[in-house]
Structure formats: structure tokens, C-alpha cells
Amino acid sequence: MSSDEDIPFHKQPKWADIVPIPQDDGPNPLVPIAYTKEYSTSMNYFRAICRSQEQSERAFELTTIVINLSPSHYTVWHYRQTLLKALNKDMTQELEWVQEMIDEHPKSYQIWHHRQVVVDHMSASAFPAATVSTTPSNLHTVPMIPYLELSESQQKAAQEAVQTELNCIAQALVEEPKNYHAWSYRQWVLSHFGLGPWWEEELGYIDELIAVDVRNNSAWNQRYFVVTLGPKGLTDEVLEREVQYAKTKIERTPNNESPWVYLTGVLRKASHPLSEIKAFCEGLLQKPNANFSPFVHSTLLDIYEQEAKQERRADSLLKAKEEAIILAEKVDTIRERYWNWRKNQLKAIAVEA
Incomplete structure (x- = not known):
């Protein structure tokens, strides 16, 4: 029957x-x-x-x-x-x-969003009224659990909930390390459950991913998210650590754009001048595997241009023009017109004779 x-x-x-x-x-x-x-x-x-x-x-x-x-x-x-x-x-x-749906369709935005809705509903029932704040992952005003105000048992429950979600996401990222929707949901989880220990632990997870693939731009983006928007903030101590971290990765793969974007990004976020890495970049020019990196030369171009504008230095302006020529004619010829445009823009900078 x-x-x-x-x-x-x-x-x-x-x-x-x-x-x-x-x-x-x-x-x-x-x-x-x-x-x-x-x-x-x-x-x-x-x-x-x-x-x-x-x-x-x-x-x-x-x-x-x-x-x-x-x-x-x-x-x-x-x-x-x-x-x-x-x-x-x-x-x-x-x-x-x-x-089960994520296992079958890991790149479906709707599935990840549904998981977020379910987890949000469960956490609203399990924890006290959340404080209203801006979640960094999407810049929307949403509830965030006041982790530091929870009881010991509630904090343990929150940690278990976060770990369950992070494990789920990590499993999906094994198959596709640059799954945008999985990363977006991961940022929501970190933020939604408040200022718990998972923020610092996330750096260890990112280290593992970058160790496997130093060109994993999604992992670098996640590191920037954690460092700049996490509970510690981008203090001078954190900035120094992150600058050294990026430098180490750049020395390994100077033609890898990800750590360059990260390095200049954290400096700008902390309102530090790019000139702080001038000696590092100039030193790379002495290394055969770095001398033809467009990222070395483009960063130096930015540094010299900044010096010429702020300090009105003629030598910096000359060096900036030289870098633009090198980029246009030797190391990044596919963007020749852009670098020539950058060179022409330098003419408007007034410097001392």
C-alpha cells in the first residue's frame, strides 16, 4: 500500500x-x-x-x-x-x-539569509533584550546581544551558539573560500552576539586561511573587518602588529595585491601617512622578485606624491614622475593610459625650487 x-x-x-x-x-x-x-x-x-x-x-x-x-x-x-x-x-x-540546504547550495544568498533570520529569532528568545547598535557587517541598525552583561551560563550559551554558526560557515568555506554570502553571514554572527572572545579567536582562523592561500582576498578582507571594527579597535599597538604582519606576507609574494591593499588600508584607517612604509617599499626595489611588482611602484608613487604635496619637495615630485613612467612603460603597461594620466596630474603640484 x-x-x-x-x-x-x-x-x-x-x-x-x-x-x-x-x-x-x-x-x-x-x-x-x-x-x-x-x-x-x-x-x-x-x-x-x-x-x-x-x-x-x-x-x-x-x-x-x-x-x-x-x-x-x-x-x-x-x-x-x-x-x-x-x-x-x-x-x-x-x-x-x-x-542540508547549505551543503547542497552553498552560494544561495536566500539560504544564508534564512539561517540569519532563524538564529536571530532563537537568540532573541534565549538572551535578554539586545542593545540597539550598528552592525559593522551591513551598517544597518540592528539588535546586538550585550554579551558582557550576560550571566556566566548565558555567556556560555552564546559562545556555543557562535561556535555552531562559525563551524557551519567554515565548512562551506572549505569548498569555496571566497563565498561572499558565507563571509557576509560570518560578519553578522561575530557582530550580533556582541563583544565576546570570538573576535580575537577569529584572527587565528584567518591566519590559517592565509597560510593556506596568501592570495585569499576574502580572508584579508575579514582580517580588516576584525581589526578595524572589533572590540579592541585599531590601536597603535594593533596597527604596528598588523603592519608587520602584512609586510611579512608581502616579502613572500610582492606581486600579491591583497596584503598591499590591507597594508595601505589599515594605515589610512588609522590616519597614518603612507610614508611610514617608505623605507620598506624602497628596500623591496633591491629584491629581484619585487622590483617588477606594480604594487611596490604604485605605493611609492602615492608616497612620493603625498610628500610633494605636503612638504613641497621637488625631489619627491621627481621620484613620483619616475615611478609613473616605470609603471606605464615597464611593470604595468596594460594600464599605461592611467599611469600617464597620473604623471600629468603631478604637474599641478607646486614645489620649492
């Missing part, structure tokens, strides 16, 4: 009262999409459910069916989120299902 699971959902008795609503593409659709019959049928029933705003177990089951057929259907995800709360569904069980 067949069970209901073996029968298409729309042929089961519990769906007999629903009148499906077909998709209306107008009388003469120019380029109709060739949906599968299974998907078209499921969506016809979903439209009927949406029209009546039904909140039931069968409606919840239907969202599962449609999402399995189209994991990026944001309307269905939103409806599912409404049903989760209206039906008081088991959020832990929902997370387990979401994990």
Missing part, C-alpha cells in the same frame, strides 16, 4: 479544497520560461496559499517542496519565515534542515 509520501502532494486529500492559480504571463508571452511540470504545479498551489494568507502545516510543507525545486525563490523563503513563527516551529530542527 502506498503512503501519502509516495503520492504527489496536490493529489493528496488534504489539498482537495485548494484551487490552484496558474501563472499569468499575458495572452502572448514573448519568451515564456519552460518551467518543469512539477515546479509549475507547486507554484500554482503556492499562489493560492499566498492569496488566502494561509498559515498551516500543509502551507509550511509546500514551502519545503518549492524551495527544494528553486532554492533562491525569495518570496517562498519569506513566507516560510512567517510560518515558522506563526506555527511556533522547532527552530533547532529548522537549522538542521537549513544546514
Whole structure:
């Protein structure tokens, strides 16, 4: 005897009262999409459910069916989120299902956003009223859990929740280290649960990723996020540590753009002049593997230009022009027109004779 699971959902008795609503593409659709019959049928029933705003177990089951057929259907995800709360569904069980979806579709933004919605709902129930602050990951005003004000048991629960989420994300990043949606969610997790120990621990995780692939620009971006927006802030001590860290990586791979962007980025963020790395950059010119790095020469161009403007130094202006010529004619010829433009811009700088 067949069970209901073996029968298409729309042929089961519990769906007999629903009148499906077909998709209306107008009388003469120019380029109709060739949906599968299974998907078209499921969506016809979903439209009927949406029209009546039904909140039931069968409606919840239907969202599962449609999402399995189209994991990026944001309307269905939103409806599912409404049903989760209206039906008081088991959020832990929902997370387990979401994990399965992430394993199959790790680059779907809708899946990661749904996980965020579920975790946010669970944390709101588990912890006291959150303080309202700006989450650095998306610059939106959202609740952030006051971790430092929690009891010891609550802090332990928060740490376990964060670790669960970070493990989930790390698993996805093994397959695709530059998964933008996974990284974005990781930043939300770090921020949402407040000023816990995971901020400092995150640097260890980033170190591991960069050790495996020093060109992992996503890991470098995450390091910048943690260092500049974490609870410690970009103090002079932290800045010195990060400058030395970037220098070490640059010496290994001077043609790798990521640590150069990071190095100049943290200096600018801390309002320190690029001239602080002038000796380092000039020293790299003596190394064969670095002398033809466009990033060495472009950074020196920026440094010399800055000196010429601020100190009105003629020698710095001359060096800046030389760097622009080297970039245009030798080490970065594909951007020749840009570097020539930069060279022409230098003519407007007034220097002392």
C-alpha cells in the first residue's frame, strides 16, 4: 500500500479544497520560461496559499517542496519565515534542515539569509533584550546581544551558539573560500552576539586561511573587518602588529595585491601617512622578485606624491614622475593610459625650487 509520501502532494486529500492559480504571463508571452511540470504545479498551489494568507502545516510543507525545486525563490523563503513563527516551529530542527540546504547550495544568498533570520529569532528568545547598535557587517541598525552583561551560563550559551554558526560557515568555506554570502553571514554572527572572545579567536582562523592561500582576498578582507571594527579597535599597538604582519606576507609574494591593499588600508584607517612604509617599499626595489611588482611602484608613487604635496619637495615630485613612467612603460603597461594620466596630474603640484 502506498503512503501519502509516495503520492504527489496536490493529489493528496488534504489539498482537495485548494484551487490552484496558474501563472499569468499575458495572452502572448514573448519568451515564456519552460518551467518543469512539477515546479509549475507547486507554484500554482503556492499562489493560492499566498492569496488566502494561509498559515498551516500543509502551507509550511509546500514551502519545503518549492524551495527544494528553486532554492533562491525569495518570496517562498519569506513566507516560510512567517510560518515558522506563526506555527511556533522547532527552530533547532529548522537549522538542521537549513544546514542540508547549505551543503547542497552553498552560494544561495536566500539560504544564508534564512539561517540569519532563524538564529536571530532563537537568540532573541534565549538572551535578554539586545542593545540597539550598528552592525559593522551591513551598517544597518540592528539588535546586538550585550554579551558582557550576560550571566556566566548565558555567556556560555552564546559562545556555543557562535561556535555552531562559525563551524557551519567554515565548512562551506572549505569548498569555496571566497563565498561572499558565507563571509557576509560570518560578519553578522561575530557582530550580533556582541563583544565576546570570538573576535580575537577569529584572527587565528584567518591566519590559517592565509597560510593556506596568501592570495585569499576574502580572508584579508575579514582580517580588516576584525581589526578595524572589533572590540579592541585599531590601536597603535594593533596597527604596528598588523603592519608587520602584512609586510611579512608581502616579502613572500610582492606581486600579491591583497596584503598591499590591507597594508595601505589599515594605515589610512588609522590616519597614518603612507610614508611610514617608505623605507620598506624602497628596500623591496633591491629584491629581484619585487622590483617588477606594480604594487611596490604604485605605493611609492602615492608616497612620493603625498610628500610633494605636503612638504613641497621637488625631489619627491621627481621620484613620483619616475615611478609613473616605470609603471606605464615597464611593470604595468596594460594600464599605461592611467599611469600617464597620473604623471600629468603631478604637474599641478607646486614645489620649492
